[in-house]
Amino acid sequence: MKKQLWGFAAGGVLAAMIAVPASAHRQWMMPSSTVLSGDDVWVTVDAAVSNDLFYFEHQPMRLDALKAWAPDGSEATIENKATGRYRSTFDVHLTQKGTWRIASVVDGVMGSYDLNGKTERLPRGTTTANLAEKIPAGATNVRTAESNNRNEIFVTVGEPTNTLFKPTGKGIELVPVIHPNDLIAGEAFTFQFLLDGKPTADLPVTVIPGGIRYRDQLGQIDTRTGADGKVELTLPEAGMYWVNVTTPQVEGEGEGPPPADAPPRRRASYVTTLEVLAP
Structure with missing residues (x-):
């Protein structure tokens, strides 16, 4: 069986999380409060x-991979999980002072293979552990690429801490130069983003303020990380903002099989x- 790695435009979870036009779906978590x-x-x-x-008007976020961590690094209990037609909801009892992290991290493998004259995509839920069983006997021209999708929020009780x-x-991870629960409208702040543990330049960063249903302009901010993986932002108004950082998409990616x-x-x-x- 011939196997090679290549870039693949995935659907499902990844498509919901990457930087997309205003009409596309976005995955998000919205805490009742962050401080x-x-x-x-x-x-x-x-x-x-x-x-x-x-606003919840499309589908709920899956909670399979959801976890929470207390400021001391211990894993906390997710309570009262519920999934309805348009949203999921859950509670976390914040029993320690400091900054908590709530995250859904999904690792997977996306790709395709040729079988009986047709090109088939790997099914959703394929991972490095079960990849071999997802590829049927006789498949050729197997193309795969690993994906890592992280959706997280931070909530602080009392004084902010940086232990988490x-x-x-x-995957892509946030290293805050300024704490994410200490942001003021009109004041510049800097975040650093790592890819697989290394500061990475040219990662596309998209920021969109909430409440887009009730305004004419999307208010989207598009920028990219610098050579040190850092990006400086100034958000003009108080409120909730959705932030998305991705690996860059190569021109033509997803428009058919790549060269061998x-x-x-x-x-x-x-x-x-x-x-x-x-x-």
């Missing part, structure tokens, strides 16, 4: 895939929701 105080604190999170940020920002070295000598293509996507406070 809290007190000794018995909870956060409720809505999670969906929709056209309008942050240690990179795992896999096409180089491997790494596909990764990052999504977060930021709350920007009034001055």
Whole structure:
């Protein structure tokens, strides 16, 4: 069986998370609050895939890969999970002071193969562990590429902490120069993005303010990371913002099978929701 790696334009989870036109679907998580105080604190999170940020009118986000971590790094319990027709929802009991991370990280393999004169795509849910069983006997011209899709939010009780920002070295990850729960409208802030643990230049960054259903202009900001993987942003108004960072798409990618000598293509996507406070 001949096997090669190549770039593949995936559907499903990846398509919902990459930078897309205004009419396409976006995956997001929306916390009831990102900055809290007190000794018995909870956060409720809505999670969906929709056209309008942050309204649920298309489909719920799957919660299979959802996890939460307390400021000391211990894994926390996700409580009261529920999935309806248009959204999922869940609660996290914030029992420690500091910054919590709630994330859905999905790793997979996308690609295609030729069988009986037809080109078939690998089924959804294919991973490096089950790849061999997903490719039928007799398949030829197998093309695969790994993907990593991270959707995460941060919630702080009391003073912000940075203990949960240690990179795992896999996919696109955020290294905040300014804490994501300490953003003020009209004030510049800097984030750094890593790809597989390394600062990476030229990653497309898209920022869209919520509430697009009720305004004429999308308000989208498009930029790219610099040589050190950093991007500086100034968000003009208080509110919730959707942020999406992806690996660049090669011109012509997804428009048919690539040449036999096409180089491997790494596909990764990052999504977060930021709350920007009034001055």
